[in-house]
Amino acid sequence: xxxxxxxxxxxxxxxxxxxxxxxxxxxxxxxxxxxxxxxxxxxxxxxxxxxxxxxxxxxxxxxxxxxxxxxxxxxxxxxxxxxxxxxxxxxxxxxxxxxxxxxxxxxxxxxxxxxxxxxxxxxxxxxxxxxxxxxxxxxxxxxxxxxxxxxxxxxxxxxxxxxxxxxxxxxxxxxxxxxxxxxxxxxxxxx
Amino acid sequence: xxxxxxxxxxxxxxxxxxxxxxxxxxxxxxxxxxxxxxxxxxxxxxxxxxxxxxxxxxxxxxxxxxxxxxxxxxxxxxxxxxxxxxxxxxxxxxxxxxxxxxxxxxxxxxxxxxxxxxxxxxxxxxxxxxxxxxxxxxxxxxxxxxxxxxxxxxxxxxxxxxxxxxxxxxxxxxxxxxxxxxxxxxxxxxxxxxxxxxxxxxxxxxxx
Ligand SMILES: [Zn+2]
Numbered sequence: 001x002x003x004x005x006x007x008x009x010x011x012x013x014x015x016x017x018x019x020x021x022x023x024x025x026x027x028x029x030x031x032x033x034x035x036x037x038x039x040x041x042x043x044x045x046x047x048x049x050x051x052x053x054x055x056x057x058x059x060x061x062x063x064x065x066x067x068x069x070x071x072x073x074x075x076x077x078x079x080x081x082x083x084x085x086x087x088x089x090x091x092x093x094x095x096x097x098x099x100x101x102x103x104x105x106x107x108x109x110x111x112x113x114x115x116x117x118x119x120x121x122x123x124x125x126x127x128x129x130x131x132x133x134x135x136x137x138x139x140x141x142x143x144x145x146x147x148x149x150x151x152x153x154x155x156x157x158x159x160x161x162x163x164x165x166x167x168x169x170x171x172x173x174x175x176x177x178x179x180x181x182x183x184x185x186x187x188x189x190x191x
Numbered sequence: 192x193x194x195x196x197x198x199x200x201x202x203x204x205x206x207x208x209x210x211x212x213x214x215x216x217x218x219x220x221x222x223x224x225x226x227x228x229x230x231x232x233x234x235x236x237x238x239x240x241x242x243x244x245x246x247x248x249x250x251x252x253x254x255x256x257x258x259x260x261x262x263x264x265x266x267x268x269x270x271x272x273x274x275x276x277x278x279x280x281x282x283x284x285x286x287x288x289x290x291x292x293x294x295x296x297x298x299x300x301x302x303x304x305x306x307x308x309x310x311x312x313x314x315x316x317x318x319x320x321x322x323x324x325x326x327x328x329x330x331x332x333x334x335x336x337x338x339x340x341x342x343x344x345x346x347x348x349x350x351x352x353x354x355x356x357x358x359x360x361x362x363x364x365x366x367x368x369x370x371x372x373x374x375x376x377x378x379x380x381x382x383x384x385x386x387x388x389x390x391x392x393x394x395x396x397x398x399x
Contacts, residue, residue, distance in 0.1 A: 039355055056350070064350050067343070102203050102224045113337045116294060120275065120344030123291045125351070127278025128270045131263045135355055139284050147287050158334065163205035166223065 011159050012091055018156035019083050025148045026076070032142030035122050040134045048142060049073070049118055071117035072146075079115070079153055082108040083160065090164045098165045105162045112154055119147050199228050199385060210385045218383070230383035239384060240310040242377035247303045249370035254296075257361030259345070261352070272296065272363055275341075291341075298336035299374060305329040306377055333378060338371030 033046035047055065049072050056065040082104050089101055122143045129137040198207045201221040211219045213231035221228050232238050257269045273296070279288035309325045345364065352358050 037355070052351075059354075061350055064347060068347055071343075098204070099224060102226070106203060106226070113334075113340055114343075116337055116340045117344050117347070119287065119291060120295065120341045121347050121351075123275030123279050123287070124341075124345050124348045125278075126282055127274035127276070128259060128261055128268070128348070129352065129356065130268065130278070131261075131266055131356070134263050134266065137278075139279055139282050139287070144284060144287055147290050151290065154334065162203045166204045166206075 011161055012087060012164065015083070015156045015159040016087050016091075018152050018159060019080060019087065022149050022152035022156060023080055025145050025152060026080075028145035029142060029149050030073075030146075032145060033140040034118065034142040034146060035125065035140050036138045037125075037129075038133075038136045038138075046140060049146065052118075068117065068121075071114045075111050075115045076149055076153065079108050079112050079157075083153070083156055086160060086165070090160075101165045102162060105160070105165070109157055112150075112157060115150050115153070119143060119150065201226055201228050213385065213388070219385075227383065229385045231385070231388055232380055232383075234380075236384070236388050237310075239377050239380035240307065242373045242380060243303050243306040243310065246370045246373035246377060247300075247307060249366045249373065250300060250303065253363050253367035253370055256363035256366060258363040258367070259361055260359045262357040262359075263355075269361070272367060294335055294337045295341040298332050299338045299371065302329060302332045302336045302378070303374060305332060306381055310381070329381075336374070338367065338374060342368055342371060 030049055033048050034052070036044065036046050038044040053065050053069050053072070056062075056068060086101055086105055086108070089097065122137075122139050125137040126139045129135055199210050199219070200207045201224060203226045204221060204224040206221055206223045208219070208222065208228065211229060213219060213229060215231050215233045218227050218230040220226065254272050256271075258272045258274060259270045261268045261270065273292075275295070276288045276292045279285075279291060305325055305328055309322060309329060312322050312325070342364075349358050
């Protein structure tokens with residue numbers, strides 16, 4: 001078996017490469033239109049991810065605008081920022097701030113999937129709204145770039161091995177593999 | 192007895208622990224990083240399998256029944272769950288259609304099939320190599336199964352369409368929602384079940 005240290009060095013480099021590709025793809029993802037809505041008798045318009053959110057806000061759907069803003073902007077940006085922190089920390093000095101960084105990894109892994117929201121939204125609209133000239137929705141290239149951001153970020157997260165954060169810190173207690181587990185009755189209060 | 196499987200390994204820091212005896216409602220935390228590594232459900236050891244089978248049964252009508260019905264000036268269109276994949280594909284967005292197909296339909300179905308297979312074959316003290324492989328696959332597939340995100344996407348679409356066309360929820364969408372809820376429940380039970388709890392399963396008792 002490859003030692004964790006060596007295995008993780010190369011997987012860290014791969015994770016970094018994937019994360020950088022995702023950051024680059026963010027430019028077209030947010031700059032290009034993601035869909036086109038055509039309605040009879042109205043001027044047709046292309047929407048970007050951010051203009052779509054603004055539109056919801058103007059229509060008085062503030063709560064919904066907040067959800068979409070979180071899933072489509074905050075989550076991808078925070079996830080890549082969190083991943084960058086993890087990669088930098090693991091690369092320079094593994095074994096420090098392990099507790100905090102493990103929490104960051106857990107959060108990044110958990111929230112990541114919600115950024116697929118916009119892809120599902122555009123897919124559903126382009127499949128459902130097909131009334132010819134009366135009303136139609138067409139996908140635009142921005143959504144392809146956004147899908148690439150989501151996939152690249154997920155691949156980067158999976159490539160990152162969180163055990164690397166603990167590489168230099170010895171296991172607590174006796175250091176034996178059969179360390180006893182802590183018990184907590186629900187509802188638990190995490191330390 | 193397979194030593195690797197009788198241990199509980201923390202998914203985050205890799206620390207292994209002796210599989211704990213838990214009382215119903217108790218959970219076990221990793222001694223190093225504090226992540227929940229095991230939990231004894233209140234519903235009994237076969238809850239995960241029951242949830243997965245329920246989700247699998249609900250998945251069938253969610254593909255076949257109308258997902259959503261839209262009306263514009265008297266023109267009615269009924270869309271199935273696969274409508275989004277179809278829409279992207281027809282507009283020449285092939286790779287994205289595949290991504291939506293995988294995350295919204297294939298991965299959730301694959302995960303359920305794997306869960307049922309793992310739980311069904313995990314009947315002896317030493318579940319063997321095949322069971323371990325299926326378990327690894329289930330963990331790999333789970334990352335890409337996002338039915339709950341697809342549901343939120345469709346909800347947002349309803350509000351966006353409110354002014355443009357009339358939308359009615361079909362039975363397919365209700366089944367899809369219920370299936371994805373049971374998938375989440377099955378996955379959680381499956382993931383945090385210890386070997387001691389699995390050993391109490393009806394399946395184990397029946398086969399030993
Ligand atoms: Zn741990």
